[in-house]
Amino acid sequence: MTKRKKKIFKVYLNLLLMGITIFSYILFSYALVLYKNFATTYRILGILIILYLYILLFYLSLKSIKKNKNKLFFILILLIIILNIIDFGGYYYLNKIYKTFNNYSSTNNIYSSSLVTYNLDLKDYKDLKNNKIGIIKEPKVIKDIEGYTLPIQIVKDLKLETNNKIVYYDSTIELLHALKKKEIDAAFFSSNYIDMFSSLEDYEQIEEETKVLYSTSMEYDSDEEINKNNNTLNNPFNMLLIGVDSSKDGVTSGYNADVLLLVSFNPKTLNATMTSIPRDMYLQTACSNGKFRRINTTTWGSSSSCAVETVEKLFNVDIDYFAKINFKGIVDLVDSVGGIDVNVDYSFCEQNSSRKWGNNTIYVEKGKQHLNGEQALALARNRHKPNDGSSSGKQMGKYCPTYNEGIRNDYVRGKNQMKVIMGIVNAATKLKDPNQAIVIMDKISKNFQTNIQTQDVLSLYNLGKSIMITDGTDLINIQRLQLSGKNMYHKIYESSSNSYPAVTIPYQESIEYIKNEINIVLGKTKVNIIKNISFDLNNLFKYDDTNSNNYNTININTLENLSNKTIDEIKTITNKYNLELNIIDYDTNNEIDISNYDNYYFYKQKEHVDTIIQELKSITIYVKKRSITSDIM
Numbered sequence: 181m182t183k184r185k186k187k188i189f190k191v192y193l194n195l196l197l198m199g200i201t202i203f204s205y206i207l208f209s210y211a212l213v214l215y216k217n218f219a220t221t222y223r224i225l226g227i228l229i230i231l232y233l234y235i236l237l238f239y240l241s242l243k244s245i246k247k248n249k250n251k252l253f254f255i256l257i258l259l260i261i262i263l264n265i266i267d268f269g270g271y272y273y274l275n276k277i278y279k280t281f282n283n284y285s286s287t288n289n290i291y292s293s294s295l296v297t298y299n300l301d302l303k304d305y306k307d308l309k310n311n312k313i314g315i316i317k318e319p320k321v322i323k324d325i326e327g328y329t330l331p332i333q334i335v336k337d338l339k340l341e342t343n344n345k346i347v348y349y350d351s352t353i354e355l356l357h358a359l360k361k362k363e364i365d366a367a368f369f370s371s372n373y374i375d376m377f378s379s380l381e382d383y384e385q386i387e388e389e390t391k392v393l394y395s396t397s398m399e400y401d402s403d404e405e406i407n408k409n410n411n412t413l414n415n416p417f418n419m420l421l422i423g424v425d426s427s428k429d430g431v432t433s434g435y436n437a438d439v440l441l442l443v444s445f446n447p448k449t450l451n452a453t454m455t456s457i458p459r460d461m462y463l464q465t466a467c468s469n470g471k472f473r474r475i476n477t478t479t480w481g482s483s484s485s486c487a488v489e490t491v492e493k494l495f496n497v498d499i500d501y502f503a504k505i506n507f508k509g510i511v512d513l514v515d516s517v518g519g520i521d522v523n524v525d526y527s528f529c530e531q532n533s534s535r536k537w538g539n540n541t542i543y544v545e546k547g548k549q550h551l552n553g554e555q556a557l558a559l560a561r562n563r564h565k566p567n568d569g570s571s572s573g574k575q576m577g578k579y580c581p582t583y584n585e586g587i588r589n590d591y592v593r594g595k596n597q598m599k600v601i602m603g604i605v606n607a608a609t610k611l612k613d614p615n616q617a618i619v620i621m622d623k624i625s626k627n628f629q630t631n632i633q634t635q636d637v638l639s640l641y642n643l644g645k646s647i648m649i650t651d652g653t654d655l656i657n658i659q660r661l662q663l664s665g666k667n668m669y670h671k672i673y674e675s676s677s678n679s680y681p682a683v684t685i686p687y688q689e690s691i692e693y694i695k696n697e698i699n700i701v702l703g704k705t706k707v708n709i710i711k712n713i714s715f716d717l718n719n720l721f722k723y724d725d726t727n728s729n730n731y732n733t734i735n736i737n738t739l740e741n742l743s744n745k746t747i748d749e750i751k752t753i754t755n756k757y758n759l760e761l762n763i764i765d766y767d768t769n770n771e772i773d774i775s776n777y778d779n780y781y782f783y784k785q786k787e788h789v790d791t792i793i794q795e796l797k798s799i800t801i802y803v804k805k806r807s808i809t810s811d812i813m
Contacts, residue, residue, distance in 0.1 A: 204267035211274035292371035292397040305394040314367035322467035331368035354676035416702040419501040437479040456594035462683035509627025511553035516620040520603030526586030530558035673790035687731035760798035
């Protein structure tokens with residue numbers, strides 16, 4: 181090849197590389213621009229430095245062509261190619277991470293509803309003629325897509341109203357019991373209804389006893405109005421961590437919120453509280469139309485808003501963010517980080533993530549253990565002992581009858597869940613390969629969702645930088661709190677289920693104590709003494725609620741037996757709770773004037789004894805007229 185041809189080849193090669201370089205530089209610069217709140221000065225400086233290097237290298241390469249310095253030319257070309265590879269690689273990783281974060285914060289989700297019946301003779305929805313079909317009423321505050329929105333669309337599409345009667349119920353639990361008692365012939369629930377209800381008493385065999393007549397899925401925007409104040413992670417904030425229990429993948433199908441953890445964090449002081457809320461806390465939720473429900477049912481409608489607003493009202497706080505993960509995601513996450521190291525307080529066995537026993541039973545031994553994903557989930561779930569009367573206890577009696585040591589309840593389970601969470605955090609800090617981090621994020625994406633926007637996550641750069649340069653072992657002061665309450669099993673009558681559920685009512689003193697501690701962390705309440713709670717992965721649970729043994733106030737009232745009350749005493753009760761008093765002649769079904777009450781005697785009360793008074797609007801007393809010779813009351 182002649183010198184002239186070599187020169188022309190070098191010029192064309194230079195021009196080709198220049199075009200590729202412009203393209204790679206634009207892509208890499210675009211990826212850096214996406215990270216708006218991440219080290220802005222350094223990003224701009226990096227873009228300018230790379231641009232300067234390219235200009236310098238191409239200038240020198242052109243000069244080397246002119247002076248016919250072949251060796252220098254090819255060295256410069258090699259450097260340009262290396263920079264291009266860095267640009268393309270940087271764009272790939274930065275864009276991949278950004279898109280992954282965006283997927284987590286998407287509000288577009290797939291929701292699924294099923295038409296369910298206890299009548300196994302029915303083949304499909306076409307067999308429903310002159311039947312009653314149940315749907316919950318439209319919630320007043322929170323959107324329930326799988327319980328109301330999608331079923332209404334199905335009724336319309338299948339023209340189910342033409343030959344059937346649609347019956348509306350105040351809540352999902354009332355609808356469930358109505359179906360079980362055959363007050364209705366079919367009802368709409370989330371397609372994940374088996375996981376939702378199988379842990380309830382009398383519904384352990386719901387999978388075998390019911391049949392799905394029709395099922396469909398649609399994509400909706402959940403439109404969750406959380407972080408209304410547009411707070412950022414650089415300011416003090418509250419975040420609700422929600423762990424949902426489902427045997428299927430996904431976070432948008434019906435599920436029970438078996439982990440509710442309110443994190444309050446002040447990035448300026450690095451102080452935090454983590455408040456665990458037991459799943460059986462019984463209170464008025466934001467989506468039950470004034471009825472009391474277990475707090476773990478607040479995710480039944482496929483929304484995080486109900487759980488968020490319920491906890492906001494409970495502690496009088498604004499919750500800026502939520503992060504929701506399916507327990508299936510916990511299994512993937514733990515396995516992806518190579519397992520976690522945890523001190524296990526007692527040996528136990530549990531069902532696996534698909535709720536299967538037998539050969540799928542998970543065994544965990546006492547002591548310091550390296551747990552895989554299924555074992556970590558089992559630890560986070562366990563709260564029963566072998567043969568304790570529960571359905572899980574019966575299964576444990578078959579597969580690990582001697583594993584009966586230790587105290588097990590919702591409070592202990594809350595401790596175990598925190599151990600798992602911090603075990604994951606500890607394992608994740610040891611990851612060094614960015615590819616591994618991306619693989620982990622991709623793997624759990626189907627089982628994880630949050631409203632934290634990508635820019636919010638990137639804004640944590642300055643916080644992370646300050647933590648890294650902080651000298652000391654206790655970088656973050658974490659105060660571990662747990663909402664405590666009074667066991668009210670067999671003491672509260674639930675009208676929707678006609679039963680006495682196993683529930684817990686939160687102590688008002690515990691609520692107030694947690695409120696105060698959260699406000700201290702957020703800087704809303706000033707204190708002279710700064711608390712310094714050390715953080716130790718294997719010794720997390722030194723509770724800062726020493727007065728819990730003295731708690732005795734619950735903000736709930738139940739209805740008494742009124743048969744032995746005078747009319748004045750009954751009036752006092754209705755006036756105290758602002759209830760309407762109705763007195764009905766049982767024989768004529770006519771309302772009588774209270775002034776004529778002496779002519780009647782108490783027959784029965786409509787509202788069941790031990791019903792929560794806050795759920796009532798009125799009290800109805802049935803009376804019978806006294807006979808002249810009657811000596812009854």
